[in-house]
Amino acid sequence: MTPAATAAGTRDLPHPARDDIRLEGVLHALSDPVRLRIVRDLAADGDELFSCSHFDLPVTKSTSTHHFRVLRETGVIRQTYRGTAKMNGLRKDDLDVLFPGLLDALLAAAARQAARLGTD
Amino acid sequence: MTPAATAAGTRDLPHPARDDIRLEGVLHALSDPVRLRIVRDLAADGDELFSCSHFDLPVTKSTSTHHFRVLRETGVIRQTYRGTAKMNGLRKDDLDVLFPGLLDALLAAAARQAARLGTD
DNA sequence: CGGCTCGTACGATAGCCCTCGTAGTACGGC
DNA sequence: GCCGTACTACGAGGGCTATCGTACGAGCCG
Secondary structure: OOOOOOOOOOOOOOOOOHHHOOHHHHHHHHOOHHHHHHHHHHHHOOOOOEEHHHOOOOOOHHHHHHHHHHHHHOOOEEEEEEOOEEEEEEOHHHHHHHOOOHHHHHHHHHHHHHHHHOOO | OOOOOOOOOOOOOOOOOHHHOOHHHHHHHHOOHHHHHHHHHHHHOOOOOEEHHHOOOOOOHHHHHHHHHHHHHOOOEEEEEEOOEEEEEEOHHHHHHHOOOHHHHHHHHHHHHHHHHOOO
16 A cells, blocks of 8 residues: 555645635746746647646756646646646636736736747 | 945936846746735826835835835836935836736736735 | 656755844935 | 934845755556
8 A cells, every 4th residue: 555645546636726826826936937938838728738748848857846836736737647647737717717817918928028038 | 435326316226127127027026925015005006106114014124125126126116216215116117018918917916816815 | 567657755955035133324404 | 513214235044945866656558
């Protein structure tokens, strides 16, 4: 018996409830370039889900895990297991209810800056 | 002669040029509750300028200075001396050019959360 | 079963950041 | 000239965080 992973196949990950999402936390999560990049990539493909390894990040796997966890714990993304892969999706529905228009404005701002700096 | 403060009366403060303002920096600046509160208060009164001591912040004056400096160095506010007081104003014009709609969305999100949590 | 890939956990390191206290500078008024 | 007010500079403490390496657990595939 494994110590922690209770049942088999479906390990659940802790997500904050929608009402527990805080603006400060979201802004802090998005103030890191790596995490902002992840969110932009997620938003670019609509409601698609992507595994962690799908992203080409300039950090090691350990650090990736850390960033994905920060995004999940602040309520920006939702993570679910699918086999050995972990699928990531934006919590756009919840964020739009809490802060209407904010996510779109942030993504637009990020896109604009990327275009301006040629760092796309 | 004082070592640093060149001329008399008008000490200039270093502000980033508009094109040097970074979205990550702005988000980081606004991810602190004290600084978010400052920005909200500044935005509430339109184009008014306020001295640092005008704000009733839950921190000491040293920490206030620190927060105002962070806001200035990230390009969120503009600071100018007026006598012994330092007047603070939002750089709404520059931010609106760089990131149209972002500031309003952020302020709306902050107001919405404050109303929801009763922390106004 | 044996290995392979995906992701995690843990520890360590280094850097940043929020907070404060104290000491000091700049300006205005008496 | 002198004092009070407004803000700053400096240094220190404590905590968080970004990064990595290594070692490990979970599921798939041959």
